[in-house]
Amino acid sequence: MFSSRSIDKIVSSTLFLCGLLSILTTIGIIFALSKESITFFSKVPVWEFLLGTSWAPLLEPKSFGVLPLVLGTMMVVFISSIIAIPTGVATAIYLSEYASNRVKNIIRPSLEILAGIPTIVYGYVALTLITPALKILFPEIEIFNALSASFVVGVMILPMISSLCYDALRAVPRDLREGAYALGGNSFDVVAKIMVPAAASRILAAFILAISRAIGETMAVTLAAGANPQLTFSPLKSIQTMTSYIVQVSLGDTPVGGIEYLTCFAVGSLLFVMTLLMNSLSQVVLVRFQKIK
Amino acid sequence: MSGNVVISTKQVNMFYSGKQAIKDVTVNVYENLVTAIIGPSGCGKSTLLRSFNRMNDFVEGFSVHGDILYRGQNINAQDVTELRKRVGMVFQRPNPFPKTIYENITWGPKIHGRKDNLDEVVEDSLKRAALWDEVKDRLHSFAFSLSGGQQQRLCIARTVAMKPDVILMDEPCSALDPKSTTRIEDLINDLKKEYTIVIVTHNMQQAARVSDHTAFFYEGEMVEFGETDSIFTNPKKKQTEDYITGRFG
Numbered sequence: 001m002f003s004s005r006s007i008d009k010i011v012s013s014t015l016f017l018c019g020l021l022s023i024l025t026t027i028g029i030i031f032a033l034s035k036e037s038i039t040f041f042s043k044v045p046v047w048e049f050l051l052g053t054s055w056a057p058l059l060e061p062k063s064f065g066v067l068p069l070v071l072g073t074m075m076v077v078f079i080s081s082i083i084a085i086p087t088g089v090a091t092a093i094y095l096s097e098y099a100s101n102r103v104k105n106i107i108r109p110s111l112e113i114l115a116g117i118p119t120i121v122y123g124y125v126a127l128t129l130i131t132p133a134l135k136i137l138f139p140e141i142e143i144f145n146a147l148s149a150s151f152v153v154g155v156m157i158l159p160m161i162s163s164l165c166y167d168a169l170r171a172v173p174r175d176l177r178e179g180a181y182a183l184g185g186n187s188f189d190v191v192a193k194i195m196v197p198a199a200a201s202r203i204l205a206a207f208i209l210a211i212s213r214a215i216g217e218t219m220a221v222t223l224a225a226g227a228n229p230q231l232t233f234s235p236l237k238s239i240q241t242m243t244s245y246i247v248q249v250s251l252g253d254t255p256v257g258g259i260e261y262l263t264c265f266a267v268g269s270l271l272f273v274m275t276l277l278m279n280s281l282s283q284v285v286l287v288r289f290q291k292i293k
Numbered sequence: 294m295s296g297n298v299v300i301s302t303k304q305v306n307m308f309y310s311g312k313q314a315i316k317d318v319t320v321n322v323y324e325n326l327v328t329a330i331i332g333p334s335g336c337g338k339s340t341l342l343r344s345f346n347r348m349n350d351f352v353e354g355f356s357v358h359g360d361i362l363y364r365g366q367n368i369n370a371q372d373v374t375e376l377r378k379r380v381g382m383v384f385q386r387p388n389p390f391p392k393t394i395y396e397n398i399t400w401g402p403k404i405h406g407r408k409d410n411l412d413e414v415v416e417d418s419l420k421r422a423a424l425w426d427e428v429k430d431r432l433h434s435f436a437f438s439l440s441g442g443q444q445q446r447l448c449i450a451r452t453v454a455m456k457p458d459v460i461l462m463d464e465p466c467s468a469l470d471p472k473s474t475t476r477i478e479d480l481i482n483d484l485k486k487e488y489t490i491v492i493v494t495h496n497m498q499q500a501a502r503v504s505d506h507t508a509f510f511y512e513g514e515m516v517e518f519g520e521t522d523s524i525f526t527n528p529k530k531k532q533t534e535d536y537i538t539g540r541f542g
Contacts, residue, residue: 182384
């Protein structure tokens with residue numbers, strides 16, 4: 001019925017449309033975010049938003065300093081990275097150089113299961129399991145707190161870090177690995193001094209992607225960290241992250257078009273810029289290091 | 294054939310997941326001589342070579358039956374890192390580490406605890422690998438800035454820096470141009486004064502040029518083993534003759 005050439009053309013244009021879809025979506029998101037954000041910034045100066053230390057857009061007197069939200073987000077990112085990065089790298093190293101095939105066949109699917117658990121589930125695990133456990137260690141801990149949220153975000157990004165790092169280590173040329181073993185290196189010498197440095201760019205890119213995922217994580221932190229935007233460095237206190245603020249406003253009865261409503265888009269834009277920067281950074285890291293090799 | 298036996302196998306069989314790669318091979322490698330292993334692709338020559346320093350340990354499903362002895366001791370009874378220190382290896386493709394020339398040489402000695410006189414080790418090893426004059430002014434530049442032939446000599450220098458007893462070479466010239474190949478072959482002639490060398494090659498002229506003993510393998514079996522001159526001028530088996538005269542392989 002159709003010639004093979006016309007089938008080829010249909011397939012190719014269908015695939016092109018699919019590709020186009022993602023570009024259009026991105027453009028659409030940027031448009032939606034910037035339209036409302038521009039309205040917001042015409043009412044609140046950018047510097048007041050970025051440098052202000054008090055966030056209370058829903059209460060009188062209103063204040064629009066986003067720093068408490070940024071700090072809350074950063075605290076979750078920082079603590080979860082401290083938990084997930086060393087554990088993830090260690091898991092990858094173990095899987096790549098030490099684990100027998102049988103152990104590998106247990107650990108890798110388990111990590112995939114971790115990655116597949118809905119994030120809201122992590123949220124109430126934090127609330128009902130981790131916070132009570134932490135209370136034994138720190139009696140002064142609040143019911144909603146940054147620490148338990150960071151803990152589950154750490155567990156959430158762990159599979160991503162370990163599987164990307166594992167792939168990075170596997171991508172090190174076999175010749176290099178064998179060359180190191182042939183000089184009488186033990187597994188630790190080979191992995192720590194040859195393979196990890198050789199895979200450094202991809203490992204670093206994995207960290208950045210995972211951090212970017214932690215920045216954008218929403219449900220677990222909304223549930224576990226609370227809704228209390230305050231400028232604090234104590235992980236035992238209740239905080240609010242950028243994402244959980246957006247949830248709070250979206251679910252509340254904020255009137256469309258009001259300044260409270262617009263804050264959502266300003267915070268969303270900032271979030272978008274942050275994760276975009278992180279993802280671009282990971283691309284730069286990959287390309288830069290690949291050139292050296 | 295006489296002299297001290299450095300490596301020997303006694304009726305060794307090797308398998309990859311049940312598929313036999315080496316059949317009943319008994320062979321001796323003699324001190325300060327070059328032993329060449331020749332044969333067509335897939336005849337098991339690399340498998341045998343890689344089993345001498347237990348590099349096949351990394352291959353999933355690989356198994357050895359029978360004894361492989363290094364200096365009279367079963368290699369499986371020795372500490373594998375210690376064995377590999379004594380029995381070094383140069384690979385088919387140059388595989389320098391993504392580090393400087395200097396660091397490539399010192400990596401091995403360092404992981405074995407050597408901290409002093411590393412400069413001396415570097416100079417000595419590079420001289421032995423006939424690379425010193427070409428790189429002495431840029432020891433701290435990246436190893437990948439060297440040509441393929443230089444990289445392979447760097448890998449030889451790196452192996453020599455471990456002060457090994459035996460050097461295994463797995464088709465060390467197959468990725469190199471003719472000029473670099475000649476340099477490596479000259480180097481092998483120099484190195485055999487101090488080291489015992491086993492070289493796998495698919496290039497029969499190379500085997501004839503560099504080796505003292507030759508083992509001819511076909512389909513996992515050792516067809517013939519003897520002094521290189523007699524193998525090439527007066528082969529005892531028909532198969533050997535066919536192979537070296539280029540009738541197959």
